[in-house]
Amino acid sequence: MIKAGIIGATGYAGGELVRILLGHPQVEITWYGSKSYIGQKYAQVYQNMFRLVEDTCLDDQIEELARQVDVIFTATPQGFLAGVLTEEILDQVKVIDLSADYRIKDVAVYERWYGIRHKSPRLIEEAVYGLCEKNRESIKSARLIANPGCYPTCTYLSIAPLAKAGYLDMKTVIVDAKSGVSGAGRGAKVDNLYCEVNENIKAYGVGSHRHTPEIEEQLSLAAAEPVTINFTPHLVPMNRGILITAYASVKEGVTEGMIRSAYEEAYRKEAFVRLLEPGVCPQTKWVEGSNYVDVNAVYDERTGRVIMMGAMDNVVKGAAGQAVQNMNLLFGLPEQTGLLMVPLFP
Amino acid sequence: MIKAGIIGATGYAGGELVRILLGHPQVEITWYGSKSYIGQKYAQVYQNMFRLVEDTCLDDQIEELARQVDVIFTATPQGFLAGVLTEEILDQVKVIDLSADYRIKDVAVYERWYGIRHKSPRLIEEAVYGLCEKNRESIKSARLIANPGCYPTCTYLSIAPLAKAGYLDMKTVIVDAKSGVSGAGRGAKVDNLYCEVNENIKAYGVGSHRHTPEIEEQLSLAAAEPVTINFTPHLVPMNRGILITAYASVKEGVTEGMIRSAYEEAYRKEAFVRLLEPGVCPQTKWVEGSNYVDVNAVYDERTGRVIMMGAMDNVVKGAAGQAVQNMNLLFGLPEQTGLLMVPLFP
């Protein structure tokens, strides 16, 4: 059994890690870390875990944890892990970081968008960006995984097949994203109160959302050219789910058939990316609670643009599920182990 | 492997049966029956099953089905199964009926509340009421299971410990129930449109809901006296979940401690009924997607009444989950097989 510790187990992503790992046949959670609920029973913080988890929340002591477990998941605020992670820890334990601390290779970019000084920039180089479908092989031998952001995961998987095929004019990429409210976390803020979100939709972080450089970096790698995009996230009145609607002009000579083939080839062997039948638009509800990403594209010959769509559960494939997928790769397990949850409908 | 056929696989309860059985290690679904979608791919009706189910919907031919499978689940409108079920079918196959056709022992009561003539009243006697926590032993040797209604399941489990202990004045029992919209089925009706249900709550079927006699029959058995109740269901703007708030006067001499003890004893060994800590009120979200029922009670000494509460996922423990629990009992499997889904939160 793999012994797992979670730092930040009482946020929504932490809670989902617990849900998934409880169903994982090879993992035992031995440390439920929490800054806000130390000493409280975990099942009092998440009553759905009543009788399923008997443990009490512990302090976030990463050094002690490193001695006790095989893998640490950190579902913590930006900057936390960068401030405490050391070579010594990485010598003892695998670390899968759900925060953004090690996702962006250029530390200056990170510091500019996040407004934080990075405290362990030397480790950025070593960290592997844990988008499993992209970096499967390098993940297997990593010590430190930068688990991707929710928007970047869904955006990348929606666009990458065409970007890699060289079919898109990358200067024209626009990403319009929609997310459920769990992405905003469990902190008590007026903006996330039921009455403020319900019966409402808005854009936020227009031109300034922190996932922008992460998406750009990954798309640049896919397209093998520097990519700058517009990324506009919206808050949707639902708990879970991310929907990406991305637009780009296709290059001269690219046909609908070529577009379809690019997706088919990219995802033929992927367990968690489902290319929908032609004409079927992804819906977040069809993937809720699962690790699937549903993608599809529509070519609009009137404008010469392709509309690329992807739907995903932001808490699963966009956070905890992908973290477990990374863990499976790190420990040599079949990638789907413990992740075959069937989407919940309705 | 147990071969299972589902008649009515394209309703919400049928869809949930598929979800649960796909994760069951000992079952293979070999027949997806549907009146409305014959010849269509099942995964087009429920897109969440894309790539998980390759089958096409078949006609609802119970006789053919009886020859091919080991167990038939019927998630069909009232009266359907009563009209087609025969001794010959029951000789060949176990039948678990999610409709109300065989739940009520007194056929006259059934016919009055449902407004249908029962076409196979001889089989009512044989049918076992599939409330597993109540009838576990008789279920094991049955051929025909009447899977309980959603409201009756949650109501019974919330009240029965005190009714059996003889602590309640059964003439005073009032059940105020709240349900998500999936209980109303997938039929296209104006009343169940998003805009009619959202931002709204109403009572319905006041004094006339068909689950009333089913609840009364089961509570009568628990209390060993004839029971007549008020039952008022309400429609709540959420997909899943049932919450029961039941009221009754307690008999002279009954104390808070005795009440607690009655629940503790009743559910100490039950896998799927969770008696919450004193003072914690059940919430439907804490059991969503799972087979758990969370119960608790508050004794109000000002009025001498006990408020009994229960929360459950109406599609799981209230329908498909309990049906699978019954199947496990019928086939000698551990009762929890395939049913340990952790509740989804948020």
Place this chain on the structure above:
Amino acid sequence: MIKAGIIGATGYAGGELVRILLGHPQVEITWYGSKSYIGQKYAQVYQNMFRLVEDTCLDDQIEELARQVDVIFTATPQGFLAGVLTEEILDQVKVIDLSADYRIKDVAVYERWYGIRHKSPRLIEEAVYGLCEKNRESIKSARLIANPGCYPTCTYLSIAPLAKAGYLDMKTVIVDAKSGVSGAGRGAKVDNLYCEVNENIKAYGVGSHRHTPEIEEQLSLAAAEPVTINFTPHLVPMNRGILITAYASVKEGVTEGMIRSAYEEAYRKEAFVRLLEPGVCPQTKWVEGSNYVDVNAVYDERTGRVIMMGAMDNVVKGAAGQAVQNMNLLFGLPEQTGLLMVPLFP
């Protein structure tokens, strides 16, 4: 023009007061008080008021306010008004208090249920309980109005006709209430986050909700006997709306016709209470945004109980709307002035 000041203008009830008073032909709001947003533009706190309100939030200085306006509305936490209200203020200005400070005549009961020492008990006697349909005449000449709680308003109007007619066994009254989330206020609390409330229903304050003694006092007056009830509120995933489902045994000899007549007589002349057609159950959506209360009752002869139902917008008739109705009475205006908003559907 009546000059109005609002203390606590930035809570949900305060915001609704502003919405309603902006449409009132005889009122001008001259003071937007707020503890948390002093110095901020009101329209930045409530962006729906952009270009409709140009004012800036002011401190909650009741003495200064008393000199400047004709009526003060206080939509403040329990205990605030009791701590600052004086005879001098009441000599200068009418006060309509949306908090509970002056609703309960027995100060000991108030202090026990609210856990606060009442700082101006002498003024309780003078205060008039502002349930307009009940105390219309005494309101007209009052200086201090205790605007009723949301649950008490809806409960009283649902039950009172039968209680006053002497048709109910008052010892059997049980009130099961359901409320939207705006009743919980705009404070940032984890329990009221979107993800915690959405797709969820729960009871809360079982046996201990503070509106219980207020309901009991008013029903005691209606029935002319001391009344003790069970009151169980539930939190429903919707912004606005309260639904009451109340149960009581009717006395020997009371018929369905007598019940109907009692309601008809009670509400024949009432502008804001709509007795629905027989058999139609109230729905909160049918009154949203309006000052109406929809009521109806079903007599269940199987149990000899009557199920009394009422639906209301908790922020309007349950708070701001009723406050304006009281203001109209205080200033000799037609009671419906500014309150004829048509319910918003869908």
Place this chain on the structure above:
Amino acid sequence: MIKAGIIGATGYAGGELVRILLGHPQVEITWYGSKSYIGQKYAQVYQNMFRLVEDTCLDDQIEELARQVDVIFTATPQGFLAGVLTEEILDQVKVIDLSADYRIKDVAVYERWYGIRHKSPRLIEEAVYGLCEKNRESIKSARLIANPGCYPTCTYLSIAPLAKAGYLDMKTVIVDAKSGVSGAGRGAKVDNLYCEVNENIKAYGVGSHRHTPEIEEQLSLAAAEPVTINFTPHLVPMNRGILITAYASVKEGVTEGMIRSAYEEAYRKEAFVRLLEPGVCPQTKWVEGSNYVDVNAVYDERTGRVIMMGAMDNVVKGAAGQAVQNMNLLFGLPEQTGLLMVPLFP
């Protein structure tokens, strides 16, 4: 008093017309037309109107209606009005059509996108496109108003100031739209059931939505050049509201200040278009139930694109409110008469 008749009074737009006209000081509704509910009391179809409307639904007889009223509103399926409208009717009565029949000047475009043969193409020329902020003067003297679609209204008002100023590269315009469910109408369809829409978001009609040519025609007029766009609508789990997020590259030399000024100039005198403070993103909840459209724009210098946003209540400014605004213009009333509803929050 203006006598008004409504054909299609029992759809959501028809219901909203009733709500608004009940509060209009100069209008009396004398005909509630309905195909599906003839002979039923209107208040039984829309229970919110109980005691506010005593009328019974009448047949949709436009010729009879033309003799009885001053203005006819048609909130009917595509093709209906085109099939029955005649010169004789227009000689007797003003007609405001909420369907698409007379919105698009090129009948071939209409027939291609709607898949219907237009039965009265001669009248298209005469019809005035009733976007009040654009065609105010020509509306005043019209007989037949083509009330704009919901998406086109919000899109046009969000983009037009920059299009008219010549600041946008019109070949790059992309419109990503989000709508509440009321836009789908009150017809009973599985896709619009609560359980199918709740906790879900999807794109629909990608590349093929019928509002596309209407938007293109109006933007072409604004920009004085032929415009082809991408338009992608999404279905959001909320009753009301449309949010537009539109993208375009700005021309060389256009600055943030020029963009702001273009909006300021365009809307300085407009009663119903609110240009938000710089940096504030529109939210649909801030305009719910009102005739306002909130707009704003963000210039992203990294990409040289401007993100143009607009929020509106689709049933009000997107349908019934704008129809009443048109009626006010037609009858020489102040444009805001009966339309000053304050947005409902929360």
